Amino acid sequence: MPNRYREPIDRQQSTASPYARVVDLDLSFVRSQFPAFGAPGLSDQPFFENAGGSFACAQTIDALHRYYTETKVQPYAEYAASATAGEQMDASRTKWAQALGVTSDEIQFGPSTSINTYVLAKAFGEILGAGDEVIVTNQDHEANTGAMRRMAKASGATLREWRVDPATGLLDPEGLAALLTSQTRLVCFPHCSNIVGQENDVATLTAMAHKVGARVVVDGVSFAPHGLPDVGALGVDVYLFSLYKVYSVHQGLMVTANGITDDLPNQGHYFNAELANKRLTPAGPDHAQEACAGAVLDYMHATHVHHGGSTDDDLRTAVASVSQLWQMHETQLVEPVVGWLGDHDDVRLIGPSSISGGSAGEMHRCPTVAFVPRTKSSAEVASALVARGILCGSGDFYARRLLEGIDVEPDDGVVRVSWVHYTAREDIDRLLGALQDVLAAN
Numbered sequence: 001m002p003n004r005y006r007e008p009i010d011r012q013q014s015t016a017s018p019y020a021r022v023v024d025l026d027l028s029f030v031r032s033q034f035p036a037f038g039a040p041g042l043s044d045q046p047f048f049e050n051a052g053g054s055f056a057c058a059q060t061i062d063a064l065h066r067y068y069t070e071t072k073v074q075p076y077a078e079y080a081a082s083a084t085a086g087e088q089m090d091a092s093r094t095k096w097a098q099a100l101g102v103t104s105d106e107i108q109f110g111p112s113t114s115i116n117t118y119v120l121a122k123a124f125g126e127i128l129g130a131g132d133e134v135i136v137t138n139q140d141h142e143a144n145t146g147a148m149r150r151m152a153k154a155s156g157a158t159l160r161e162w163r164v165d166p167a168t169g170l171l172d173p174e175g176l177a178a179l180l181t182s183q184t185r186l187v188c189f190p191h192c193s194n195i196v197g198q199e200n201d202v203a204t205l206t207a208m209a210h211k212v213g214a215r216v217v218v219d220g221v222s223f224a225p226h227g228l229p230d231v232g233a234l235g236v237d238v239y240l241f242s243l244y245k246v247y248s249v250h251q252g253l254m255v256t257a258n259g260i261t262d263d264l265p266n267q268g269h270y271f272n273a274e275l276a277n278k279r280l281t282p283a284g285p286d287h288a289q290e291a292c293a294g295a296v297l298d299y300m301h302a303t304h305v306h307h308g309g310s311t312d313d314d315l316r317t318a319v320a321s322v323s324q325l326w327q328m329h330e331t332q333l334v335e336p337v338v339g340w341l342g343d344h345d346d347v348r349l350i351g352p353s354s355i356s357g358g359s360a361g362e363m364h365r366c367p368t369v370a371f372v373p374r375t376k377s378s379a380e381v382a383s384a385l386v387a388r389g390i391l392c393g394s395g396d397f398y399a400r401r402l403l404e405g406i407d408v409e410p411d412d413g414v415v416r417v418s419w420v421h422y423t424a425r426e427d428i429d430r431l432l433g434a435l436q437d438v439l440a441a442n
């Protein structure tokens with residue numbers, strides 16, 4: 001098999017380098033922070049279903065254990081255990097605000113991204129009506145489109161669909177430009193599809209929508225595990241992602257920026273209407289998960305320091321540098337897989353086979369790689385890969401509209417292999433060996 005790996009990048013030569021002295025992400029350090037790599041069934045079989053949910057880092061697990069052991073009481077009362085619980089919840093919010101470049105009032109925790117978008121849609125439905133226009137895509141996971149479509153229908157607003165290129169699954173900004181009008185009130189799109197893997201240019205698309213006065217809701221679920229953006233700098237009104245895919249707890253995190261929390265009608269208890277963090281999260285907080293949500297940022301800060309960053313660096317600086325380091329590592333591992341799949345006539349690779357990303361200003365090709373076997377079913381190929389110790393799956397991954405839009409039969413769907421920064425080159429070698437075995441050998 002030809003060696004398709006890029007040579008390790010010498011960061012002393014590279015303008016992309018976040019660190020002065022480090023050449024590559026230190027995988028032994030990274031993997032030592034994830035107890036799952038010592039667990040039976042996970043330690044010896046490469047995990048390629050990270051887009052479904054990632055392993056939790058030790059900092060997250062330890063924080064949960066501590067919370068449930070020491071402070072599992074109603075928070076914000078005067079006794080010590082309760083006060084500490086409340087302080088931990090506040091600290092999580094503050095840390096996430098720093099990491100994402102926003103304010104604490106703009107951070108909302110909810111049970112999942114699906115419920116966060118559901119509540120958002122309910123709120124938009126109370127202010128939109130006939131004459132207003134809502135744009136959604138057919139590239140999204142159903143969470144960022146279904147509730148908005150139903151909301152448009154119920155409120156009488158006009159729904160417009162920004163469609164992917166049927167051959168590539170990519171969204172063309174020109175397509176959005178053609179749909180925007182002075183009546184557009186809301187535009188919803190993904191930072192990155194959970195099937196196609198290519199980052200969309202959120203800042204540019206947001207600026208286009210803002211020009212006509214529309215609000216912008218971005219689903220960052222498939223992007224955030226590969227790097228935490230400066231959400232404030234992106235300019236979006238709402239940015240959503242799921243912490244359980246970002247090495248953390250099972251919560252949805254929603255950033256509500258540019259005053260949108262006040263503009264949307266309160267969805268919480270009437271007597272909490274003045275509290276920014278309660279207006280759009282009627283489910284009420286999961287205390288333990290909120291308190292422990294910030295622990296993953298300790299992991300990222302530790303990674304920063306381990307690679308030469310200063311202990312004094314703020315969280316935004318640390319997560320930006322670490323995100324860049326992750327992406328450089330991921331990009332090296334994407335190339336051989338999309339190259340292999342792109343070269344095989346027996347499979348249709350979804351998304352781009354060329355690689356960009358890993359340096360500031362470029363769009364990242366996230367390591368979420370989907371393909372359709374031409375002579376076997378996706379289910380059959382996924383089972384054969386699992387039988388060879390490759391932990392992956394097949395199906396529609398709740399992106400049925402996308403699959404229909406690119407002419408993939410959604411019931412069988414695609415085979416998806418997805419990885420993150422803790423994935424090793426040896427895992428990719430095992431994946432390529434198994435693919436060769438399952439797809440190329442007849």
Ligand SMILES: Cc1ncc(COP(=O)(O)O)c(C=O)c1O
Binds near residue numbers: 115
């Ligand atoms: C791209 C994308 N958006 C939204 C969701 C929904 O997230 P949650 O499971 O937190 O509701 C998922 C879940 O897989 C997803 O992959």
